[in-house]
Amino acid sequence: MEGVQRPEDRPDIIESVFNMKLKELLEDICKHGIFGTVLAYIYVIEFQKRGLPHAHILLTLDSESKIRTKDDIDKFVSAELPDPCTDLRLFQIVTKCIHGPCGTININSPCMRDGQCCKSFPKQFKDDTEENVNGHPIYRRRATDPVQVGKYSINNRWVVPYNPWLLKKFNAHINVEVCASVKSVKYLYKYVYKGHATASVKIQKGALDHDEILSFVEADNISYSDIPQYYVFDKSTTNWKKRQRGGQNVIGKLPVVSILDTESYYLRMLLLRKSGAISFDDILTVNGLRCITLQQACQEYGLLRGDQQWHDTLNEDAQFQSPRQLRMLFAMICGYGKKWRMFQIYECSIKFHFVRTLCIVILSRLDLTMHLQMLRNCLHPTV
16 A cells, blocks of 8 residues: 555455455365364355455354364354463454444444443453353453553453464454354344345435425335335334334335346336335236236336346446456346347446456357457457
């Protein structure tokens, strides 16, 4: 980095280093078996608000490698400050991965909700690890003399659980936790499969003169993405109820759906455009005629005329997908018989240095003349 640049100013460097470390980490876990024999693993990469990447990895170990006893847990996971006299480097890394601090010593910490830490810090001191408490172990956190970290004096109650070997090798914040019961499996899988955070934003030029209540009363229906603005989900009754306040601060969103999941893809397309639907019959009914499939309903609404749906898809994905993901998406769209013109429109997003591999994927969908011209452009680009 140069001058006063911060990490978020250089995503090219940050993401390259992150990708290298992630590959090395997965190799250590899956091939070298630092936790034992891995039967399966899944992971998802997320980006913080400033664009910094991090990964959530969920491992499934074989029966002989499963971490069951408190001795096994203590072998792989620590939640205590290391002794700086015996391992100064590890101590320096761990003290950079402390939670908060929050609570009464820092009430303005981002984790504070209604005066309490949403991550349940600071933890209680514990002389010995407890194996299973509500699906999670309670790690050993012995009472020791506090140490000074920045302007705060902290102890083991603020340490995020970690694996010493991984921290020393990667010099990074790596939180390691043990899933001690099937009770936590549903949450873990839901967490890693939740998808990227998305938002729909409306920008209006000039002064905003909008009466939400009047608009809601006058509107015959609302779209699916508008529901959180006017209603709130009650978990206790599993029902939606009318929102009493705060609707102006709510942004409704629908997860991005892969084009490979055709039914979900067309369902999302309908939900974003059709108002007042309260059932699948409503979604499938167009002008009094009930369609058989969601794709047919999209066709009846005119959503599939021309190439607009593909332009919408590429425009949306070009905002956050990597060039590799974009070229795979483009190749899939070519499978539906789309024109060469679409490649010319999105060539800047896909990037030239990926075109060579892209050619092989879409040759079968192009006529011979265009095939040869495309190959010439790939191998001998015009400067």
